[in-house]
Amino acid sequence: MNENLKFLKEVFESRNLPEESLPEFVFWGRSNVGKSSLINSITKSKIAKTSKTPGRTRSLVFFEFEKRIRIVDFPGYGFSKIPKFNEFKIDRLIENYLSQRKVIKFIFLLIDARHGMMEIDKNIFCQLDKILGSKLIIIFTKIDKLKNHEDKKNLLQNNNLINDNFHKRFFNTSIKNSNDIFILRKFLFKSIEE
Ligand SMILES: Nc1nc2c(ncn2[C@@H]2O[C@H](COP(=O)(O)OP(=O)(O)OP(=O)(O)O)[C@@H](O)[C@H]2O)c(=O)[nH]1
C-alpha cells in the first residue's frame, strides 16, 4: 500500500465535507466512463472502487495523494433503467460542493472517446462552465478502444469541438497507455505549483 495515498472520507451530506485544506481535483462523468479507473491509474493503486453498481450511490469520495492534493471521485450520472435521462438535475450535495468549495483546482469531465459528448454531457458541461469556467477540463477516456480510421477521425473532431467551440483544454487518455497517465499526473502536480 502506498503510504502517500489515503482514503480520506466518503461524504453523503454537505455538512460532512472535509476541511478545505488542500487543492482538490474532481473526476466526473457518465456512469462507467472510467472515473475510478483513471484515479487508480494516476495514483498507481486500486483505491477507487471500480466494480460497484453504477448509479447507486450519490456520495463524493475523497482521497489524499502525496499529502499535497486531493482527488474526488464523483458519482456517475446518466445511469437509469428508464432511458429518459437526457437531463440531469445536479443534486444538493453536488451543487453545494461545486458552488461553495474554494479549493477546487480543476474539475475533469470525462467523456467516452467512442461516444463523444452526449446530450446529458452537454447539459452537465454547460452547468459546470457557468460555475467553474476555466477550471473545467475535458478528458476523453478509453482511447484504446478506438479501432478504425472512422473512430479516430471522430475523436479528432471531438477534440476540435472542445478546443475551438467550447474553448476548453482536453486530454486524450487510456488507462492502458502509461504515457497518457504520466502526462495527467504531471499536470496535477504542476498545476499546484503555479
Ligand atoms: N479499455 C479500457 N477500459 C477502460 C478504460 N478506463 C476504464 N475502463 C473500463 O471501464 C469500466 C468502468 O470503469 P470505472 O472506472 O468503474 O467507471 P466509473 O466512471 O468510475 O463508473 P461509476 O463509478 O459507475 O460511475 C471498467 O470495466 C474499466 O476497466 C480504458 O482506458 N480503456
Ligand SMILES: [Mg+2]
Ligand atoms: Mg466509479
